[in-house]
Amino acid sequence: MNTLNPLETLIPAPKHAIVSGSLFYAATLTLDGDGDFLPQMRSLRDEILSSFGETVLSPQSSAEEFEYFEKQTHDETPLWGANFRREAAPTVSVRLRWADADTWQNRLTAASFAVPSQNGAYLLEISPGGIEMLIFRSSPAEAAEAMAATAPVVSAPAAIPVTAATAAEAAAAACATLMQLLYLGWDGWRFRLPSCRILDWPELSWRGLMVDSARHFMSLAELKKTLSMAWLYKLNRFHWHLTDDQGWRLELLTLPEATGSGSTRPGGDPNRNGFYTQEDVRDLVAYAADRGITVVPELDLPGHVQAVLAGHPEFACTPGPHQVRTEWGISEDVLCMGNPAGLAFTLKAWDEVCELFPGPYVHIGGDEVPTTRWEQCPKCAAKKAELGLKDWIDLHGHFVAAVADHLAKKGKIVFGWDEVLDSSLPNKAHVVHWRTWLTEQSLKALAQGRLLIRSPFFPYYLDFVQTDDRSQTPGLAYRSPDAASLRRVYEYDPFADLGTSAPSGFLGIQANAWSEYIRDGRRLEFMLFPRLIAIAETAWNGKQRAAYETFTRRLEAGHTGRRGILVQRNINYCPYYE
Numbered sequence: 001m002n003t004l005n006p007l008e009t010l011i012p013a014p015k016h017a018i019v020s021g022s023l024f025y026a027a028t029l030t031l032d033g034d035g036d037f038l039p040q041m042r043s044l045r046d047e048i049l050s051s052f053g054e055t056v057l058s059p060q061s062s063a064e065e066f067e068y069f070e071k072q073t074h075d076e077t078p079l080w081g082a083n084f085r086r087e088a089a090p091t092v093s094v095r096l097r098w099a100d101a102d103t104w105q106n107r108l109t110a111a112s113f114a115v116p117s118q119n120g121a122y123l124l125e126i127s128p129g130g131i132e133m134l135i136f137r138s139s140p141a142e143a144a145e146a147m148a149a150t151a152p153v154v155s156a157p158a159a160i161p162v163t164a165a166t167a168a169e170a171a172a173a174a175c176a177t178l179m180q181l182l183y184l185g186w187d188g189w190r191f192r193l194p195s196c197r198i199l200d201w202p203e204l205s206w207r208g209l210m211v212d213s214a215r216h217f218m219s220l221a222e223l224k225k226t227l228s229m230a231w232l233y234k235l236n237r238f239h240w241h242l243t244d245d246q247g248w249r250l251e252l253l254t255l256p257e258a259t260g261s262g263s264t265r266p267g268g269d270p271n272r273n274g275f276y277t278q279e280d281v282r283d284l285v286a287y288a289a290d291r292g293i294t295v296v297p298e299l300d301l302p303g304h305v306q307a308v309l310a311g312h313p314e315f316a317c318t319p320g321p322h323q324v325r326t327e328w329g330i331s332e333d334v335l336c337m338g339n340p341a342g343l344a345f346t347l348k349a350w351d352e353v354c355e356l357f358p359g360p361y362v363h364i365g366g367d368e369v370p371t372t373r374w375e376q377c378p379k380c381a382a383k384k385a386e387l388g389l390k391d392w393i394d395l396h397g398h399f400v401a402a403v404a405d406h407l408a409k410k411g412k413i414v415f416g417w418d419e420v421l422d423s424s425l426p427n428k429a430h431v432v433h434w435r436t437w438l439t440e441q442s443l444k445a446l447a448q449g450r451l452l453i454r455s456p457f458f459p460y461y462l463d464f465v466q467t468d469d470r471s472q473t474p475g476l477a478y479r480s481p482d483a484a485s486l487r488r489v490y491e492y493d494p495f496a497d498l499g500t501s502a503p504s505g506f507l508g509i510q511a512n513a514w515s516e517y518i519r520d521g522r523r524l525e526f527m528l529f530p531r532l533i534a535i536a537e538t539a540w541n542g543k544q545r546a547a548y549e550t551f552t553r554r555l556e557a558g559h560t561g562r563r564g565i566l567v568q569r570n571i572n573y574c575p576y577y578e
């Protein structure tokens with residue numbers, strides 16, 4: 001049984017939490033709120049239904065059950081009700097709504113909370129009289145404008161659109177906190193809840209998870225389970241790696257050959273083949289949006305393209321034959337920079353992807369592109385001469401600039417792997433810094449006015465093994481240079497080298513689950529958990545987070561082990577960590 005107060009067990013730890021009364025029971029809940037928060041209410045309802053059963057949201061059914069029970073007790077064989085009494089099973093209302101400036105101020109003052117200067121805070125008040133989640137808005141007009149806002153048309157750091165997304169994310173975060181408290185207090189029939197007030201907001205605005213659906217195909221159900229967990233721990237970005245040498249996983253109606261020849265590869269593993277239909281994508285994007293998570297699609301070009309070359313061998317520098325790749329590693333066969341059809345394919349694919357993914361962010365890949373083939377290719381040499389480029393890598397720079405320009409003109413905020421910094425040619429891509437060994441990339445990106453996300457190869461690649469003692473963590477996994485243990489993940493400082501006050505261009509951090517050795521959903525869970533929870537804590541609380549031992553105490557008290565959240569969620573987490 002959980003020996004910590006549930007408030008101390010929440011992960012991420014809320015910024016401010018105070019106990020305002022005693023623990024109390026709620027057996028049934030009613031949900032309502034302002035119409036703007038319908039998506040968050042809908043997802044909270046669905047999460048509660050699937051976790052605790054339908055009657056938890058049926059006060060009427062509960063009342064009927066009591067009536068029935070009271071009648072039955074007059075029979076000769078009474079039902080054995082034990083603690084089944086009306087007063088032990090009250091209905092509590094849950095409301096999610098806007099707070100105007102006065103209400104917000106008054107509530108915070110009543111709770112002795114200072115008003116946070118950050119956008120994106122929520123106030124959660126829990127008492128036997130009701131559960132309230134409040135989201136601040138300065139004026140109804142501003143809120144309406146914020147909720148109606150669509151994709152931004154700018155990419156400068158200062159102009160990142162916070163309002164609409166921020167209110168939705170704050171509401172989703174409030175619901176996630178409540179959901180954790182429901183789990184922590186669930187006795188199988190009703191909830192034991194702390195009377196409390198919580199004021200909370202995130203330290204980092206980009207709290208990401210990347211899943212590689214190319215190396216192994218993850219079903220939509222598995223991805224939803226993962227996103228539901230991401231929501232529960234307040235992550236807000238799902239970077240979806242949809243294409244690689246080993247598979248093109250996204251249906252494109254204008255380019256049917258992309259999946260036609262690119263989504264299958266030989267072999268007996270059931271998860272080598274498959275692609276997401278556009279209906280699947282819309283379903284997942286909506287599922288994520290309801291949970292405050294923005295999906296960031298990645299098409300990885302001009303390297304990692306053997307699945308494209310399988311259908312379009314003419315896009316390569318050499319005649320081939322080219323096949324969807326069956327081994328891991330880096331292929332030398334990349335798009336030929338001397339054939340304009342490769343770039344045209346890329347832009348056409350992106351045009352359709354932009355229709356499908358409404359979020360403001362896209363990721364154009366760009367990692368691990370050897371120039372070997374280009375250096376041997378007369379068409380590439382001619383292109384290099386035509387453009388007056390100095391180095392072979394500038395062909396990469398030229399390609400990245402063309403794709404990033406195209407997407408920026410559509411109003412997208414464009415990210416690429418940190419290889420987008422490798423050419424001296426300018427481009428508009430922001431940076432996901434993954435190459436830990438090139439420490440200068442983060443500061444270089446910021447100095448050039450780019451946005452920065454840190455997703456270090458070590459220790460945020462969660463396909464890496466969890467323990468130095470390999471006998472503890474069975475199965476194949478990378479190990480470089482050390483195990484990415486829970487402690488190393490938790491203690492990694494994403495602010496290192498960024499100066500005393502983190503620059504505004506530094507948006508946040510991201511965990512990456514590459515799937516060369518993650519063959520199915522259960523293995524994905526084993527690799528993600530509990531390490532993803534450590535990254536979620538870091539993203540939410542930044543420099544203020546507690547010592548590792550405090551974190552693991554909270555983790556074990558409420559998340560792993562008997563009746564922990566991960567167990568209640570049927571997550572195949574890795575129980576071994578150092």
Ligand code: ACM
Pocket residue numbers: 367368417434
């Ligand atoms: C990467 O790990 N190649 C981004």
Ligand code: ZN
Pocket residue numbers: 316317335336337338339373374377378379380
């Ligand atoms: Zn070429």
